[in-house]
Amino acid sequence: MSDDTESGEEPKRRRKKKADREVKPSDARASKQFHEKVKTARGRKLSSTRWLQRQLNDPYVQRAQAEGYRSRAAYKLIELDDRFHVIPKGGRVVDLGAAPGGWVQVALKRGASHVVGVDLLEMDHIAGAELMVLDFSEPDAPAKVKAALGGPADAVLSDLAPWTTGHKSTDHLRIIALVELAAAFALETLKPGGAFVAKVFQGGTEDELLNQLKGRFAKIRHAKPPSSRAESAETYLVATGFKG
């Protein structure tokens, strides 16, 4: 996944033995009161040390733990929905790139009646949601998701963030490809009045995507929710009032 990922979970490849940790992430009291400094332990890369330190000092990570959300990313959807009202009560919602499930939890909490979450990674069960392990870039993936949805969507949400290779132009193309797939799916699946929310990265081919979407929605905006880290290139495209 891109280094821009803001999921509350440490990427698996960076996970180290508990004994390497200077401070337990679960020790909420300690992390609330002090800015934690994490020493670089033997065998832990500097990038992992930085990740751990950032997590321990992040108020959204602490809030997610306290409020039972699986990821700090949940707050991005909460903030976007507070502002743009993209999740209608009783609505059908698709969440692309859903793991570990923060957005799915938010969509259900905000009254969506049918939520389909899709990810390459397996997710623990969430009552009331249908979770699919699926590579959304596979040709038959959109049809499978539509079948699970069982009717037109009120909202198509995409927090998809590809795993990066380190090769800049390859990574760039992967990011663009995923956003375009999500947009194409939204255009095919939304019901009139529906909303499309997608993570995009500054420096992507946003102009092309915007041209594709203009005229199909009443309003298209870009928004960076306060919980999205300032140093992250991510922002969200929010298209509302699908015209059909």
Ligand SMILES: C[S@@+](CC[C@H](N)C(=O)[O-])C[C@H]1O[C@@H](n2cnc3c(N)ncnc32)[C@H](O)[C@@H]1O
């Ligand atoms: C930033 S995380 C999503 C966090 C999520 N919104 C939450 O609230 O917990 C991005 C997700 O996109 C998924 N992803 C990336 N490429 C994908 C693909 N081709 N198909 C399905 N999921 C993909 C990753 O596995 C990752 O879990």
